[in-house]
Amino acid sequence: MPEQTPDPSVELTTQGVGPWKGEPPTDEFYDPELLAKGDSRNVIDRYRYWRMEAIVADLDLTRHPFHVAIENWQHDMNIGSIVRSANAFAADTVHIIGRKRWNKRGAMVTDRYQHVRYHTDVAEFARWAQDAALPVIAIDNVPGSVAIETFDFPEACVLLFGQEGPGLSAEALAAAGSVVEISQFGSTRSINASAAAAVAMHAWITQHVTF
Template sequence: MSAERVEHLDDPRVAPFRNVRDRDLQRDHLFMAEGRFVVRALLTQSLYDTHSILVTPAAHEAMADVLDGRTDVLLADQQVMNGIVGFDIHRGCLAAGIRRPVPPLDAFLDTLPPERPALLVLLEDLTNHDNVGAIFRTALAFDAAAILVTRRTCDPLYRKSIRVSMGAALRLPFIEIDSAAHACALLHQRGFTTLALTPAADALPLEALAPTPRLALLLGEEGPGLTPEALAGAGARVRINTGDCVDSLNVAAAAAIAIHACTPRRYHRGP
């Protein structure tokens, strides 16, 4: 079936795209993917189903290989699309995805093969969408199994988080947790080592740690860092050594260094 034309701003078919607000979408169990690269990821590599897609003729032509034959594609001229959304969509492509239920941590851990290495990344109260998106991208690149997020952490499925992650937030599962400390206790029961990243001078240097195949890295918000409860709940506190002129790193940069150092690939011995 070819794409269906949208000519008017009040067309009921474009309701999910009208004056896009992430909080409103979340209440409707939806999220918004923006841009050709990210929408392509949603359609071809994602954990999530698609509700509908809104594209300009140019974007439709450029993405014909993944859009042809779909029954959920809406076609609108650029001016009409901008009017529907409420701002200029320079990439000419939006897709509404359908959120899926988030499993509790213990249920997710049951799905991890006990004989294989696993890396988890725990984000405590990170409120910057750029940082969250960047961390998802790094975590996917280096084979993390999932991201754990406290309820104060910004939504990984917010449009900006997805865009900054280059679609990684659509491919890597995330688990909501009530607190980092409680999550650490459960992870310890399941055989995980938990490491809290901190710039504190008395923390262990990251490179000095012995390799461990089942590991969770804890990262806190820039500025305050991890809460005292999270630091106390972790099995060890670790730091990334920097030069004297810089006392700490952006949390996304610190995450990239630590995740790369702890990637499960180092334990891979074949199928």
């Protein structure tokens, strides 16, 4: 798809943009309703007025080869924020292990643009990762874990995160080929699960994306 930008006469705001001014474009990726009424979605300027399906298709051309997996046994409120970070860092797919229901408020509707796959339990997820030839990298501060600052992330892999509080289950840790911890220097035992996920994803970015 050719890159398009909004009409320069339209003033951009944090709330989005108003109706397209002037003759509307006819390219197939534009949404006629958004062109007519304006676009208040939380999307970058490149995707203003684009149809949702067109945005997903365009993102699919440049997604990174790392995946994100989250255990969801306790309806963790952090899952939405992790999905939002996965979208920001262009993760391939988010895998939710356990309950299919999760609080989407923190995702800020980014789940519409991010591939999400569900697995009934850790065993099902582990079989999928094995079939996909993707090493599973668990992120948790447990005995024997490796400092994230010294760990070399595989280019294609799955970053696995646990619940806020209890962390990863014993089954999830057993399914991982490596366990990585984020170095901490304060008094708290652990950092917020969604913050840990963002740190880990960005660590992958710094190792594999050329700027």
